[in-house]
Every structure is written in structure tokens, then in C-alpha cells.
Amino acid sequence: MEENQNIFRIVNESLDREDVAMLSPLQLAYVGDAVYELLVRTYILDKNSNVNQLHKKATKYVKADAQSEIIHYIEEYLTEDEKHIVKRGRNAKTNTSPKNSSIIDYKYATGFESLFGYLYLTKQNSRILTLFNIIKEFEKR
DSSP states (O other), X not given: OOTTSOTTGGGOTTOOHHHHHHSOXXXXXXHHHHHXXXXXXXXXXXXXXXXXXXXHHHHHHHSHHHHHHHHHXXXXXXXXXXXXXXXXXXHOOOSOOOSSSOHHHHHHHHHHHHHHHHHHHTTOHHHHHHHHHHHHHHHHO
């Protein structure tokens, strides 16, 4: 295995780009949620912070209203294909209701997570990092 290859993605090599395109937006969001959460947790990790402090820092990035704000901010940096993925995710029918955010923020957050799931499953690691670097700049403002 190459050192720069994603260890998690290789556990399911059976999904090609066409298969990923056929996944439902909620399936993409299911994976994208985990991908984004791991990025955030890795980014904020600090040897001087306890788990409670880390959790509070992470919520700044991962709660639905934050993701909704972020997707609006990064929209100008997205390709047309990426915008389409976000739109599919945003418009997906869900059987759950948000606990701590508006339905609109929740839908945009689902679109955001769909995008990260899609990019991850299509092995676009450099694109994920590019967008995450933009998100980090957004959060610093």
C-alpha cells in the first residue's frame, strides 16, 4: 500500500465513480459526515486540550447551522458538478428532523456532507484538502 493512499477508502474498492454517482445523497452524506468530522477532529487536536474542550471546538465546525454557513461561503469555490452534489443532498427527503437547527440549515448541512462523501468516495483527496483549507480560513475570520 502506498503511504499517501487513504487507508479507509481501500476497504471498499468495489465502488467505482459510476457506482458512487448512483448512491443516494443521504448515503453520500452518511459517509461525508464521518469524513468531515475526522478532518475537524484531527485539525483541532491539541495536546493541551481535554476531550470536553475538543468537543466544544469541534461543534463550531460540525453542527448543522455551521455547515450551512460554510457551504454558503465555499459555494463560489465549487465546480458545477460539486454544486450539483450539494443541491441533490439539500433536496433529499429525510425521515429525521433537526434537533438544534432550522430545517433549512439542516438541509444545507446534508448537502455539505453529501459533497464531502462524494469527494471522498471518488478519491478526490486533494480537493477535500483544498476545500477544508478554505473552511479553516472562514472559521478564522
